[in-house]
Amino acid sequence: MKVYIGTGGYTNEDWIGEDLLYPPGTKQTDFLSIYAQHFDAVELNSSFYGIPGLKAFEGMAKRSAGRTRMAVKLNKVFTHDQTPQDSDFDRMLQSPEPLREAGIMGPYLAQFPYRFHRTPQNRKYLQALAERFAGHELAVEFRHQSWDKPEVREGLREFGLIWVSPDYPPVAGVPEPSLHVTADVAYLRLHGRNSGNWWSGESAAERHDYRYTQAEMDEWAAKVAFVDGEVDELYVFFENTTKGHALKNIPMLRQALIAQGIAVTEPKPLQDSLL
Template identity: 40%
Template structure:
């Protein structure tokens, strides 16, 4: 998929049963290649499975092979939850994670690593020190860091990101209590990141599960405003990655394609419907 003037689009994950009939064909053809199907429409994908378990080399090599027809297609690999939710830096886990990246890095398909911290991870000196240690262990690759608590939006933190070459992950999420609001921060001139989680206020903290939490489809007006945020990011960075995590029943795929169309029309001076 051709990018839109340095703006790259991709969904968060690709293995969802509820995408059948919404994103993927139903029934699926024999030996259907889910990754190749997405690579024909998008620029990258976020890998979710690495959050739950470190992928085997055979698995990451398989991703390379399945997208071989799309040499520009990239992967953002989510850090294992032991690093972000348990805040442990065990040597075996660090080495294992580095090893699984090699097939992707060797062929230029690794866009970077995404560290997704939970809402419960609050800004304080100890947390910042942990982040510095974590970044040091993965300094060989672009590292995007996502916070969900607004306490991290401090000049000290942004300065730390800039001095360490970390990528601030801008997010759109339901604004509940001390949730971090939508920003347009760029801390690494090369790369900006925007993740769209949806705005499902009712189920965000309900404990109903992943599908309920990310069950949201953006309206045309909301996408138009998000397009303005993307433009602000592009003014500051060479590349902007826009990820859709509102994955339930393929809303992320639909909304990303709609957002791309909005940006194309603006670039061409056309009217948005």
């Protein structure tokens, strides 16, 4: 099992500073090249707000020097508006081609909102979406607990979809923090456990304001070890990027995985690293 570990996005202003990822004065255009020297995976968030064109993805592949796998989040028209046109599918499927050519294309990520319950209408929509993305790895995150059922995961398995295993705060209405496998690729998103802000937080930064303990990382490492041998690849993404929490948690998880006998690759900085 190859394990890829990274964060949700790489453009974080609060990662700039002494003893952080980006040295003081770093320009945003240099973020990815520095990020790729330390992490072998990243979720691209920009595609959720606007689907980048070929040149944008070409630039990402170049700046990452082919070192970092990139999971591409589906644009909100697919998951939140649920009104995609043929042109949206064409652009979403074709624009990341430079990532495929560079060998760094990870799964697509369909992040559905909490209001996307398991209803007949939504089940039909998901099936239609899966058919349009057939032949591509598509990971699906459900935030409402109505989807957290064995029969749903069996359905995803039949369609070749990847169940996103989430770690949410211990609040009512969300899926349980378990690692499930429905394809040759597994996908884990760690959102933090800030129960107080999960529903009331005014921003994603507030909701994800949480730093995991070593004990919590040990728990997830044990779950990963349990599925070792069942999958070819595992993607682990930390969404608690605010205040640099993810930067502190990733080494903790790496340590916990190594203790479980799981091989983890830590990218080595290039010779011209700014760090």
